[in-house]
Structures are given as structure tokens and as C-alpha cells.
Amino acid sequence: MPDMNTKIELKGEEKVIMALRSLYTSYGYRPYKMSRFEEYDLYAGNKDFLVSGNVITFTDTDGKLMALKPDVTLSIVRSVRDVRNSVSRICYDENVYRVSDRSGTFREIMQAGLECIGDVGLLELAEVAVLAQKSLTTISEKSVLTISHMGIIEAFLKGISSSEIAEEAISALSSRNTQAILSLQQKAPEASDSLESLAHLCSMTGSNKEVLAELETMGADSTSLKELKTVVSLLDPKVARIDFTAVGGMKYYNGMVFRGYVEGVPAAVLSGGQYDRLLQRMGRKSRAVGFAVYLDALERLLEDRREFDVDVVLLYDASADIAQVLKRARALREGGMSVMVLRQVPEGLRYRDLVDLGTKRGGRDA
């Protein structure tokens, strides 16, 4: 039995995991535990959906090619059945395994997140957006959630007949490169208007209200715009911003796309959106929306910078009565302190207080 008086010392990421889990379960999301291994086939068909195309594989005992799970969403989608007029709400905190594209080394990445799968409507979309925002504010007071909508982007892309130009335009949009989008007009003069609109989407940096008004004037896809308007109205304008540079892969994402940032972490810590097309590709009727929080990115931000390694060092020597030493240590722990019992203080150990029980050394018994 753990000593109930002992303070629970959790690492920063562990605290975040617990806070997120209780946030998600309070909205009826049910925790889901997965196996670390999946059949490789699941990923082979949907490689573009994965952040990194490199999957760590191995052969199981009957010769089947298996993978160390590089992603959680695909596993959840596969395990949830289509239900009419209802949704399944699932949350998780899991490790995923990836090969770093740059260095080629294996990485274990801690992720938390949620998926809402089934007859997803505006209410569920809004709820997931609210949860994405709450996830970020749980991590840090200074956070930003950017929201884009693939429906609006795609409607403008329709005027571009060449898929190559469309791809270049999307890639320029995601790197906020307005000039590159406009320069495509030379290659595809017939798509001039569409490219102009995309460049406009790329350079919008005003308040949500201003951006929504601009989208109205531009004649943005009305269904998507209505959806975006409703969802954004439910979010905190200090945290949530409309930003079309958050682009999801069009083979999978069809609606809103989220990216989350917290101050002090150089890359996005949250990513997700509505991905009905992934389910269609898997031959399913459901719609789906969800996001993941990358907890490994937070490691440095939440790093525990304690001044001391331990509160009290209790020194004893060979002549000491062991039972007495342990009793003393226990009494200190019951007073809420962490105690390390030692015969000698190792070099570099940082402690708040030293209690020397050594009788031979004639030490102090404070």
C-alpha cells in the first residue's frame, strides 16, 4: 500500500495526460487502450495519412508483417462500428512509434487525443473544436488554435484544372507563401481568379470577424462558411484564429482542420480535423473528427526545474540502530518531506537539509 501522506510527484507530461483524460471523459469520451502492434496492411494503404511514411515493421510468429503502431486514428477507426444516428466518442493516451525522416532514428512519441466517429453533425464538430481549445489552455495560458476549412479551400481549387498546379498551390498555402501562389498564374493563366482567391486566403491575418466578412465578400463556399462561422462563434477569440495555412491532406480531410501552438514550443502541439474521406476510403459510411496532442513536444516546456533533488538527507553510520533510522526517516516523510537515507553524501546531490544520525562522528541530531 502506498503511504497516503506521500505527495504524488508527477512529471509535467503526466499531469497534462491526467488533466486531458479527465477533460475528455467529462464530455463522455471513453478511454480506449490499444495494442502496440498492428498488421502492416492497415498502414500500407493509407501511408499519406501518417505524419511520416516510415513505419517500423517486423514479422510475427506466423510470418505476417506487423508494424509498431505509428498512428492511433487508423486503429480506432478500424475498431469502431458505423452506428446510424449516433456517434462513438473515444479518447486515448498512447505511445506511437515513428522513424524520424531527418535522422533516420526510431522515436517513441507520447500522444493524447480523441476521435468522434459516426453520424457527426455540427454539434459534434463544435464540441471537438471546443475540446481542442480547452486542451491547449490546459497546457498553457498562452496558446493559439488555428482553424481552417478544407471545404472553402477546395471550392477555390475547383477553378484549377491541372492537379500539379493545385498541389503546388496547396503546398505554397501551407508555407504561407503568397508570392508563390500568385506566380503560378503565369503557368496557368486560366486559373488566375482561383489562384488570386487562394493567395487572398493565404494572406488573411485579421480578426476572426474581419476574416469571416472577407470570406463572405469573396463568395466562399456557403455551407463550409456557415459551419466555420458557427464553430468560431463558440470559441474564445483570444485563443482561436481562422488561418487557412493549416491544410490537411485532401485525400483524407474534408472539413475543418486544426493546429494548436503553445508559447515556448517551436512546432504545433495539436493537430487534427474532420476526416470523412479516410473512412470513405476504408469503405465506411461514418463521418469523423478528432485531434491529437503531441506530448513529447511539451517535455521541455513542462520540464521540472526543482532546486533540490531531495528535501532531507539522513546520514547514518555502521553503529546506528537501523530500526531507529528508518523510523526517523518515516517521521520526516509523514511531515511531507522527501527523504534519502545515506551513509555518505554523493557528489553533486542537491538537498535542502542534512540530518546526521552518526553516533561515531558525533554528528548533530537536529
Added chain:
Amino acid sequence: MLNIALPKGRLGEKVYTMFDKAGFRCPDILSDSRKLVFESISSGVRYFWVKPSDVTVYVERGAADIGVAGKDIIDEYTPDIYELLDLKVGKCRMCVAAKKDFRENPDVTLRVATKFSTIARRYYSSIGREIDIIPLNGSIELAPVLGMSDVIVDIVETGTTLKENGLEVFQTIMPISARLISNKAAFEFKKDEILKIQNRMSAMVEA
């Protein structure tokens, strides 16, 4: 405080004068010193000099909020950053060059010596040509001279080095110039300052 990574060398100095004109002054930076970090409290900026090919690393990892990097480096390393503005300085071209008398034999694998493996691979795969990349770090022009490669893929500014080694440009892959880049998270948290720099520099480039 906005952290700005500048490429060491002539291009960096030229680009600094653009930042200076945009109102982000830090005169110490041009002093003849070995210091790498220069700060101006009044302008709210901290500049640092880094190796040109490392600017994208500093920006992607958030050590710098913004920086200036060549399009060649951005396309070679494809960092996860925003490319905000073409500064239209440091102009040159990414080219395929070979010995003057080179005649390509489409029946054999083309040997390509380069510092830019990603760009070379992407270019040749776009035209469906099988190649053998020979990665080098410098003196690329030597490779075809010694017969180690058939062609090189490299940056050409004036073409003098090529000429002096008996090489000439066969194809231009893309034009190169310096770009203002930004870290994605920094853009969200220092948006006003970054947009101010982007807008003022954009006006300067257009002028």
C-alpha cells in the same frame, strides 16, 4: 524581443541593411567583431550570425523566430517553416552543368555530383531520368573534370567558376533568391512584429 537569424557573409550584411531600413536597427552588428549575437533593446531585436545553410534549422527549431535563407536551402532541406517573402537579393540559379563537349547518353545512368541531393533527385525524377547521386561538400566542378561524374547540379551566380574549369550550364532547374522565413509557432505569438517586418520589407522589395 524578436530573434533573427542572418546568414553569415555578404548576403547577410545586405539583408541586415534591409532590416535596418525597416526600423529594426542594431548598428553594433556591422562592427568588426567575432561576436555572434547582437542585441538592440530599443529596437526589440536580437540578431545572430549563423552558417547560411543552418538558418532554416535555427528557425524551424525556434531558436530564431525569423531568418533569411536561400531558396536552395529551403528546397533542399524542406523545413517546416513559413516562407513569407522573396527578398529578391542574393539572386542566382540552380543549374545542371557539364563539360563543354558533354553529350548525354540516355542509355546509361547519369552520374550527378552535387551538394543538393534532394533538389537533384526531385528534378531528375520529374523528367523520368535514372541517376546516380554523388554527394559532395565543395569543389563540385572538379567531379566532371576528373570524369567522376557526367554532370553537376549546383548554384551558378556569374558562371566564372564554371568557365574557368571548362564547364557550361546545360539546364536551369530554378531561380534562387533569399527568402524571409518564420517559425510557425513564433508567427502566432509574435504576429504583429513579424507582419510589420514582412510588410515593410515587401514595400522595399516592390520599390
